[in-house]
Amino acid sequence: MKKILYSIILLLFGITSCNKLELTPLDKLSEADTWTDQDLIQLYVNATYNTLLHGFQQDLLSAACDEAYNIHNWTNLRIIQRGELTADNVGGIGSKVNYFIFAYNNIRNINTFFTKIEEAPVDEIFKNNAIGEMKFLRANLYANLIWRYGGVPIITNVFELNDDFAVSRASYDECVSFIVKELDEAIDLLPDNQVDEAKGRASANACKALKARVLLYGASLQNNPSHEISKWQAAADAAEALLNAGYELHPDYQSTFLTDNEEIIFARYFTQANNTNFNLEQGRNGSDGYSGHNPTQNLVNAYEMVATGELPYIEQPDGSLVLNPRSGYDPNNPYIGRDPRFEASILHDGSIWAGRETASFHGGSDSPEGVSGWNASLTSYFLKKFIVEDIPPAGSTLKPTNPWIFFRYAEVLLNYAEAKFELGDEATARQYLNMIRARESVEMPAVTDSGEQLRKRIQNERRVEFAFEEHRFFDVRRWKIANITENKDLQGMNIQKSGNTKTYTISRVIDRVFNDANYLVPFPRAEIDKSIGSLTQNPGY
Amino acid sequence: MFGNNDVSGLILTGTPNPDITWETANTGNLAVDAILWNGKLDLTFEYFKTRRSNILTKRSAVIPGYTGLVLPDENIGIVDNKGFDLVLSHTNNNHKFKYNFSGNVSFARNKVVFSDEQPAAEPYQFATGRPMDAGLYYNALGIFKDEAEVESYPHFINARPGDLKYEDVNQDGVLDSRDQIRINRTPMPEITFGFTANFSYKAFDLTFLLQGQENANIHFGDYFPVMSYSLGNFLDWRANNRWTPENTAATMPRASYELYNNNTLNSTQWLLNAGFLKLRNVELGYNLPKQLIEKIKIKNARISVSGNNLLIIYDHMKDLGFDPETSDYWYYPPQRIINFGATVTF
Numbered sequence: 001m002k003k004i005l006y007s008i009i010l011l012l013f014g015i016t017s018c019n020k021l022e023l024t025p026l027d028k029l030s031e032a033d034t035w036t037d038q039d040l041i042q043l044y045v046n047a048t049y050n051t052l053l054h055g056f057q058q059d060l061l062s063a064a065c066d067e068a069y070n071i072h073n074w075t076n077l078r079i080i081q082r083g084e085l086t087a088d089n090v091g092g093i094g095s096k097v098n099y100f101i102f103a104y105n106n107i108r109n110i111n112t113f114f115t116k117i118e119e120a121p122v123d124e125i126f127k128n129n130a131i132g133e134m135k136f137l138r139a140n141l142y143a144n145l146i147w148r149y150g151g152v153p154i155i156t157n158v159f160e161l162n163d164d165f166a167v168s169r170a171s172y173d174e175c176v177s178f179i180v181k182e183l184d185e186a187i188d189l190l191p192d193n194q195v196d197e198a199k200g201r202a203s204a205n206a207c208k209a210l211k212a213r214v215l216l217y218g219a220s221l222q223n224n225p226s227h228e229i230s231k232w233q234a235a236a237d238a239a240e241a242l243l244n245a246g247y248e249l250h251p252d253y254q255s256t257f258l259t260d261n262e263e264i265i266f267a268r269y270f271t272q273a274n275n276t277n278f279n280l281e282q283g284r285n286g287s288d289g290y291s292g293h294n295p296t297q298n299l300v301n302a303y304e305m306v307a308t309g310e311l312p313y314i315e316q317p318d319g320s321l322v323l324n325p326r327s328g329y330d331p332n333n334p335y336i337g338r339d340p341r342f343e344a345s346i347l348h349d350g351s352i353w354a355g356r357e358t359a360s361f362h363g364g365s366d367s368p369e370g371v372s373g374w375n376a377s378l379t380s381y382f383l384k385k386f387i388v389e390d391i392p393p394a395g396s397t398l399k400p401t402n403p404w405i406f407f408r409y410a411e412v413l414l415n416y417a418e419a420k421f422e423l424g425d426e427a428t429a430r431q432y433l434n435m436i437r438a439r440e441s442v443e444m445p446a447v448t449d450s451g452e453q454l455r456k457r458i459q460n461e462r463r464v465e466f467a468f469e470e471h472r473f474f475d476v477r478r479w480k481i482a483n484i485t486e487n488k489d490l491q492g493m494n495i496q497k498s499g500n501t502k503t504y505t506i507s508r509v510i511d512r513v514f515n516d517a518n519y520l521v522p523f524p525r526a527e528i529d530k531s532i533g534s535l536t537q538n539p540g541y
Numbered sequence: 542m543f544g545n546n547d548v549s550g551l552i553l554t555g556t557p558n559p560d561i562t563w564e565t566a567n568t569g570n571l572a573v574d575a576i577l578w579n580g581k582l583d584l585t586f587e588y589f590k591t592r593r594s595n596i597l598t599k600r601s602a603v604i605p606g607y608t609g610l611v612l613p614d615e616n617i618g619i620v621d622n623k624g625f626d627l628v629l630s631h632t633n634n635n636h637k638f639k640y641n642f643s644g645n646v647s648f649a650r651n652k653v654v655f656s657d658e659q660p661a662a663e664p665y666q667f668a669t670g671r672p673m674d675a676g677l678y679y680n681a682l683g684i685f686k687d688e689a690e691v692e693s694y695p696h697f698i699n700a701r702p703g704d705l706k707y708e709d710v711n712q713d714g715v716l717d718s719r720d721q722i723r724i725n726r727t728p729m730p731e732i733t734f735g736f737t738a739n740f741s742y743k744a745f746d747l748t749f750l751l752q753g754q755e756n757a758n759i760h761f762g763d764y765f766p767v768m769s770y771s772l773g774n775f776l777d778w779r780a781n782n783r784w785t786p787e788n789t790a791a792t793m794p795r796a797s798y799e800l801y802n803n804n805t806l807n808s809t810q811w812l813l814n815a816g817f818l819k820l821r822n823v824e825l826g827y828n829l830p831k832q833l834i835e836k837i838k839i840k841n842a843r844i845s846v847s848g849n850n851l852l853i854i855y856d857h858m859k860d861l862g863f864d865p866e867t868s869d870y871w872y873y874p875p876q877r878i879i880n881f882g883a884t885v886t887f
Contacts, residue, residue, distance in 0.1 A: 031553070034551065043548075043549055046551070047551050047552045048550075049550075050550070073801070076801065084697070084698045084699055086717065104607045105611060155608075159608040161556060161604075163608075165604065165605050194543075196544055197543065197546070198544060201543055271546075271547050515698075526606075526659060527605060529659050530603055530605045530660065534605075535607065
């Protein structure tokens, strides 16, 4: 007994007598071990793919622009829709918008990889692939930073605690050059396509697709106010590089988002063990879903009439909408004869879905007066794009595993059309624009417009083709049209039923506000303060 | 997932700090124990002062986020804590009517001596010199009566009549987080006090306990400030005193559909005094006469009735309809419990 007591006392002394805590944790690996083991380096690269923010989350960026209204205000995107964004409240928004800290934490991890990989005892093929993937992933983080904030500090070193932290913002163009250089290097290191066991990893074509988007955004009015032709040329060339890379438009628009197909350039794949909860989050309240994102009437109005290729309404200079008599649109039967992509993307009152007619007229099972009314759509519309019909929102053990597409061939075509238009080659622009419209399941009349009207058609095509795919938030900003499109009420459809007659009235959901400052996202105020002058705030915040 | 398989990953979880070491504490105590007047008065007084230094905390206020550093704990914090405890008790067992009283009061105040401060923060926002966890709040001046009043004073984007009017503390004409002030009150009370009394007379005995606290404030944020129908019912005073176009001289902001708006920010409007004095516990007992029970071979028999949380003698939230010991208004307060007991020893 005494012996045990003594040893306890000795043990206590043993612990208290050393000044620093030196324990090797059992549930973690040390950094030094990681960089000497190829398998562990592989795991490190794998984890970095989580920096790609896919859309099967609660907070699609469509609820930060004019595509949708999120009734649950998940991650506070409504602050943006109300035009209340400030340097103080941006910290309360999810990292889809408040991207700064998220991005730089991950950039540091990638930079750590680059300081270690040269010395790591790994085989050459592995090393080149890993470097290529990490360059793509870092370029993607920087691209997403500049699309939100404009020019940002370019950091490729690994800061330690007692370093000098002063770094200033690089210009937008410097950032674009850096991203393009990194992607060009990655293209040389990676295979064109990743197949079999490597499917889902960054490929050379994924790098090319990202490069095309970065250059297109960089050539756009917001970032190229003097309309430098060389920037548009670079954007066109980057898109052109993927025109004959073996991709095709998937014939069926709706299933493009439900299957792995020939249109996908780069996507995030899922399994049952690693699924998404998207069907529950977006499903109709009448089927026990949460109907998170409510497509707006603003978006519904952007779908043309299939017979005439005309929009249902013509916008007046004061922003009001007047019925377009040439369109053939009937406001009493608003869902008849629309662009087929409307039916493929949006559930409306009367849509047959999962064996049941959607009833979002007031009093119907999918209305605020229906099942779990607090979960009802306030616009009368529900998301259909990306949603697997066979899996009910609630009560299913099976979860959706369809891929989230980051880059698809249709984007390459529209990027090319837009760049060609800006370069003055309207014939080519129309040709590529009409390829999108001629998809087997879409078959919209060909566009024959020119000049400013053609620009509007290209912009509207992008809006419709990529609805909810997290393009629009950036598109309206780079085109500098957000001060118009996002200063309009977000609208829904108010449907009243009496007997067998339904009446449709477009109604306001919220007063959407956009201030000029909102073209860029503010840095959190604390970041400006902490940088002691090296980080300058965006104008207007 | 790559190919058709899930893959695992490995992440870097933080930046190491090789210099980490123990927290240190210097403590000084001064105590007096006294028994006076033949044990009729018992006094204990203790004064204490502690300085804890090398407290592990993160330098998150000064290291820019673009460094990507996930900050480790460093030994940088210093906090002082001082105060006193006083216990006085009086006992009298010399009569048939026996009694014992004991009262205690303690006061403890802590003060942050070193904390990393955000550069460019206004001096009134510094945490240094204030209690630990003292928070930042906008100073609510009242409710905007009308559009003209909104326009005449710095306000947040989309502020409108019926919203809280916050003070532009630094008078720069712009309302932003620089106008938040640090308040020296936290939910942790600085003063706590109690009083116990025991009486016994023949076979009867009575005990009660009073308990109270002062210098504590609770912030009732969350959903309370918006008064949105989607959150269920609201208290009468919140509804009746709210701003409406007819009731412009209101003391509470307008009702709103939104769950977050300008009124939901942390402000002094929702920071309430959590001081109280409660009758925490009472017990009344009666021991049955021995002669009576020994006949049926019982040594001891006692019946009693006791109650917990019987009465709030005073509290600053009484008019508002909730208990200062709740963490939020829509949770149940401590429950009143009444026990009836019988104890039998054979």
